Amino acid sequence: MTERKRRKRKGKVRKxxxxxxxQTPQERVRNFDEVALGFTPELAMEExxxxxDCKKPKCRDGCPVEVDIPGFVREIAEGRFEESIRxxxxxxxxxxxxxxxxxxxxxxxxxxxxxxxMDPVAIGRLERFAADHEAALGEARLPEIAPPTGKKVxxxxxxxxxxxxxxxxxxxxxxxxxxEALHDPxxxxxxxxxxxxxPKRIVQREVDxxxxxxxxxxxxxxxxxxxxxxxxxxxxxxxxVGAGAGLPWFLNIPGENLNGVYSANEYLTRVNLMKGxxxxxxxxxxxxxxxxxxxxxxxxxxxxxRTALRLGADESHIVYRRSRPELPAREEEVENAEExxxxxxxxxxxxxxxxxxxxxxTGMDCLRMELGEPDASGRRRPVPIEGSDFFMECDxxxxxxxxxxxxLIPQTTPDIETGRWGNxxxxxxxxxxxxxxxxAGGDVVTGAATVIxxxxxxxxxxxxxxxxxxxxxxxxxxxx
Ligand code: FAD
Numbered sequence: 001m002t003e004r005k006r007r008k009r010k011g012k013v014r015k016x017x018x019x020x021x022x023q024t025p026q027e028r029v030r031n032f033d034e035v036a037l038g039f040t041p042e043l044a045m046e047e048x049x050x051x052x053d054c055k056k057p058k059c060r061d062g063c064p065v066e067v068d069i070p071g072f073v074r075e076i077a078e079g080r081f082e083e084s085i086r087x088x089x090x091x092x093x094x095x096x097x098x099x100x101x102x103x104x105x106x107x108x109x110x111x112x113x114x115x116x117x118m119d120p121v122a123i124g125r126l127e128r129f130a131a132d133h134e135a136a137l138g139e140a141r142l143p144e145i146a147p148p149t150g151k152k153v154x155x156x157x158x159x160x161x162x163x164x165x166x167x168x169x170x171x172x173x174x175x176x177x178x179x180e181a182l183h184d185p186x187x188x189x190x191x192x193x194x195x196x197x198x199p200k201r202i203v204q205r206e207v208d209x210x211x212x213x214x215x216x217x218x219x220x221x222x223x224x225x226x227x228x229x230x231x232x233x234x235x236x237x238x239x240x241v242g243a244g245a246g247l248p249w250f251l252n253i254p255g256e257n258l259n260g261v262y263s264a265n266e267y268l269t270r271v272n273l274m275k276g277x278x279x280x281x282x283x284x285x286x287x288x289x290x291x292x293x294x295x296x297x298x299x300x301x302x303x304x305x306r307t308a309l310r311l312g313a314d315e316s317h318i319v320y321r322r323s324r325p326e327l328p329a330r331e332e333e334v335e336n337a338e339e340x341x342x343x344x345x346x347x348x349x350x351x352x353x354x355x356x357x358x359x360x361x362t363g364m365d366c367l368r369m370e371l372g373e374p375d376a377s378g379r380r381r382p383v384p385i386e387g388s389d390f391f392m393e394c395d396x397x398x399x400x401x402x403x404x405x406x407x408l409i410p411q412t413t414p415d416i417e418t419g420r421w422g423n424x425x426x427x428x429x430x431x432x433x434x435x436x437x438x439x440a441g442g443d444v445v446t447g448a449a450t451v452i453x454x455x456x457x458x459x460x461x462x463x464x465x466x467x468x469x470x471x472x473x474x475x476x477x478x479x480x
Pocket of ligand 1: 101156157158159160162185186188193194221243244246299330408409441442450454
């Protein structure tokens, strides 16, 4: 009987999960270093020992890439850290990323059986520990790679969807080339999610791992401009489109083109990818406002508001039209934002941006809202309160209300079916599109979602692509 089983039998499982050491809020708002510091080996083993090693574990059902969670946690509990990362990497090419940014509270940890009576096992923190432990040792262990199949696959976009397809197909012996529009690979992981939440060296390490499997990454290459999908199909046997959802939405209210109004995409790209926070050592400038209003309530909004504080803003506000329980951001990131001093203006809707005679933003006209009946999303619909208008002074606004896929690929690929929001239509179970030889997955199909969902879609597509490339499955089922 394992020590954990003995503890379980004696009812000696720790109730609370172990907290992860973090920089203090006062310290961290003055730097861009990672907020969370990670478990030590001792803390990781202690936390892993809380896992009940259930006969019928539920946690795995909550993971879109079906990681063997009990398996890798068991290895950590027994102190076999290298073995734990081996188990993880059988399912997930990006464990250091997922351990940091996955919404575990809505997925694996939500289904953890321990969570019915006490805190669920801190699965995300343990995943991060295992990946960081391997990184600290230096060399990553490579999986066995199948002999070359002679088949060539092109992947559009180097975000989590593209990286997952690339690594899964490279291991099967296919020759893979990733085409990336930006000058650095990683997708949103490098241009969107800030350094203090996901250090760039971590993404680079994961990209290096995929390269070490033999995948070629070509940056500064815009598919749809430099070369179309149809032209790629002349050279490659199959194409996967994982081009993400990089087209920001705006509120479409008067004054949105004033100086000082940014989309979250532009704001975060300037800071993260272009290193605007180190201007003038780096070329890209970024406005350093006194009072910033970030409109929206998701992870992107939290990242923008926290970035503004680190750039020296006196006040950084989240302006959200619903209330706290409806915030779509991860709870941990909302708490981090609160600790750092971000001010939350709930039930508030901007209706007009106001500027001075030189075209610079000076504030917003807003309305107060109340919550009405639930809408299609199941959340209560915000309704304006009559006569509640007020002026909110601010010298920068970051609009963070969502994104849709960039229209370039659909516009230059007439044979590919697209949906209402400009998304590429792909089969849920396989990622197949309406065009023979072309698969798609991640945000370009679903609209802005999560890293792990993009990876899950990549995994399914890779499975289907491999079956097709190996001649085991037709692209279109007979009769179509
Ligand atoms: P992306 O990551 O967007 O990658 C697509 C890549 O394709 C990009 O590099 C793009 O440059 C490239 N590309 C686009 N068009 C072309 C073209 N024509 N030719 C060549 N290349 C092209 N998710 C979470 O799970 N947890 C979080 O905490 C979280 N925080 C987030 C914070 C921010 C600021 C943002 C913006 C998103 C966040 N997300 C989070 C969402 C998550 O990052 C995305 O859902 C995920 O990255 C989608 O992966 P993807 O591979 O589909 O696309």
